[in-house]
Amino acid sequence: MSLRFAVLSLLDIEPGSGYDLKRRFERSVNHFWSASHQQMYRELHKLHGEGLLNCVEEPQDGRPDKKVYSLTGAGRDALASWVATPAAAQKIRDPFLIQVFAGHHLSTEQMRAELATHLRQHRDKLATYQAQNARFYRRPAEQQQKLWISHQPLLLGIETEKTWIRWAEQLLARLDQEIEAQQ
Structure with missing residues (x-):
């Protein structure tokens, strides 16, 4: 719909x-x-x-x-x-998060490798969003004013990717500590 x-x-x-x-x-x-x-x-x-x-x-x-x-x-x-019709808030549906939830079935190295792959993808997505954001600000001022509310989902996407990246970097650091402790 x-x-x-x-x-x-x-x-x-x-x-x-x-x-x-x-x-x-x-x-x-x-x-x-x-x-x-x-x-x-x-x-x-x-x-x-x-x-x-x-x-x-x-x-x-x-x-x-x-x-x-x-x-x-x-x-x-x-x-x-x-x-004008209220929209229901959506829950996160990310298959990778189910894999993390069941991550105890993987070795620490396997989980780290999978997380690193997803981290690269989210960094790429952030770069794409930031490029789109830069294009928005190259528009004439009157278009920016007209479309400022339409621009908000992109800004949320940028913040979401930044949060995801920060979370993944923290998890990677913890996984690195686990790997180091196992050696």
């Missing part, structure tokens, strides 16, 4: 083609909601069929016509209604 409102939200900011939407999705919503290219296009077609989106075909030289989507009045109303 949330993909439809992610699509509506992105098109509320600016009309675009499916390709444009996927690129914008990857630079924004993707850090807290995922969807494949196929899911995105299915949702666009469904929303258009429900009368929540307009679709205008723009001719292109040597390529198929480009379909540019925008919100209809009904689409804006649906988005506004959904945004």
